[in-house]
Amino acid sequence: MRQKISNFKFQISNLKLFFCFLLTAYCLLFTVSIASAETKEFTLTVTDSEIELNGTKFMVWKYNDTFPGPEIRVKEGDVVKIKLRNKSSAKHGLFFHGLYVNPRVSIQEQEIFVDPDYEYTYGEFVAGPAGTHLYHCSWNMAEHLTRGLYGAFIVEAKDEPKSDKEFVYIISDWNSKAENGDDHYGTGHPRTMLDNDITTINERAVTGDNPIVMEAKKGERIRMRLANIGHLPHKIRFAQNFIITHEDGYPISQPKAQDSLTIYPGKRYDIVITAKKSGKEVFYHSIDMPPGVKEKLTASEDSQKASAAHTHDDSHGHSNNIHKENKTGVIKEAPIIVLDVRGGQ
Numbered sequence: 001m002r003q004k005i006s007n008f009k010f011q012i013s014n015l016k017l018f019f020c021f022l023l024t025a026y027c028l029l030f031t032v033s034i035a036s037a038e039t040k041e042f043t044l045t046v047t048d049s050e051i052e053l054n055g056t057k058f059m060v061w062k063y064n065d066t067f068p069g070p071e072i073r074v075k076e077g078d079v080v081k082i083k084l085r086n087k088s089s090a091k092h093g094l095f096f097h098g099l100y101v102n103p104r105v106s107i108q109e110q111e112i113f114v115d116p117d118y119e120y121t122y123g124e125f126v127a128g129p130a131g132t133h134l135y136h137c138s139w140n141m142a143e144h145l146t147r148g149l150y151g152a153f154i155v156e157a158k159d160e161p162k163s164d165k166e167f168v169y170i171i172s173d174w175n176s177k178a179e180n181g182d183d184h185y186g187t188g189h190p191r192t193m194l195d196n197d198i199t200t201i202n203e204r205a206v207t208g209d210n211p212i213v214m215e216a217k218k219g220e221r222i223r224m225r226l227a228n229i230g231h232l233p234h235k236i237r238f239a240q241n242f243i244i245t246h247e248d249g250y251p252i253s254q255p256k257a258q259d260s261l262t263i264y265p266g267k268r269y270d271i272v273i274t275a276k277k278s279g280k281e282v283f284y285h286s287i288d289m290p291p292g293v294k295e296k297l298t299a300s301e302d303s304q305k306a307s308a309a310h311t312h313d314d315s316h317g318h319s320n321n322i323h324k325e326n327k328t329g330v331i332k333e334a335p336i337i338v339l340d341v342r343g344g345q
């Protein structure tokens with residue numbers, strides 16, 4: 001019995017030693033990887049601004065005086081620190097959409113909001129996973145994302161697949177009626193989102209007659225990083241097939257060819273196309289509302305309207321105007337991007 005106990009003790013101390021060794025090895029590896037990684041520091045300065053989309057002026061905020069904010073691009077494993085300088089008249093925060101950030105950043109810092117004339121440095125965190133991600137304001141997001149506070153955050157893999165050209169497109173949607181004051185609820189109110197009537201791709205409003213032109217040479221492999229920061233499901237349809245290689249930053253195990261794709265809010269897809277023949281080919285865009293959503297929402301709005309009419313006297317006026325046109329803002333298919341392939345064999 002005594003022997004058994006001493007054997008047991010021996011095993012315990014061996015185990016302790018083993019865990020000590022593991023911990024030391026882990027700490028050493030971590031220190032080495034941090035020491036060998038590059039630290040990338042960025043500053044985002046927020047200011048009050050204005051943009052015009054389809055003839056409607058929107059009050060926005062901009063990062064570093066650009067809309068969308070500047071692209072942040074780092075390598076997997078880089079150490080990232082981002083200073084948010086608030087030179088605007090409102091409060092803002094910073095959120096890293098799709099990135100693994102350490103618990104200190106994710107739990108505490110993303111809930112740190114910066115008042116006007118203050119600044120705060122978020123991080124540091126190790127960039128990953130590789131892929132197409134986003135950064136955006138974390139304060140009153142429904143309104144602040146609608147008012148332009150977002151940008152692409154790209155983490156390149158150590159073994160990034162080569163492409164000849166790469167384009168990053170952030171899609172969003174806006175509500176001209178709310179911004180013009182023609183809607184009971186203001187810009188950024190969840191009730192207005194289904195009525196969003198303007199689609200943007202990067203800084204440009206999609207009108208059907210001003211597509212973005214992607215120039216390429218015959219045979220080139222083109223990677224498109226697509227992200228939806230808006231509120232509606234945006235559908236892309238192309239004349240030829242494309243390959244989806246990544247979803248939300250993660251490589252797709254069996255990439256397959258398809259000619260259309262619906263990008264729901266917050267989603268990111270990387271697609272690859274090959275410029276097969278000379279000439280112009282079009283990417284079409286539409287709003288792809290799931291079946292039944294429009295009917296459901298309209299029905300619930302109608303019942304609310306009916307009960308509002310019962311409880312309010314008509315002299316209150318506005319109760320009858322609240323949801324006068326609750327259309328879902330389905331936008332017909334329109335060209336957004338043209339692939340213009342020239343020359344080559």
Ligand SMILES: [Cu+2]
Binds near residue numbers: 092093138139149
């Ligand atoms: Cu903000």
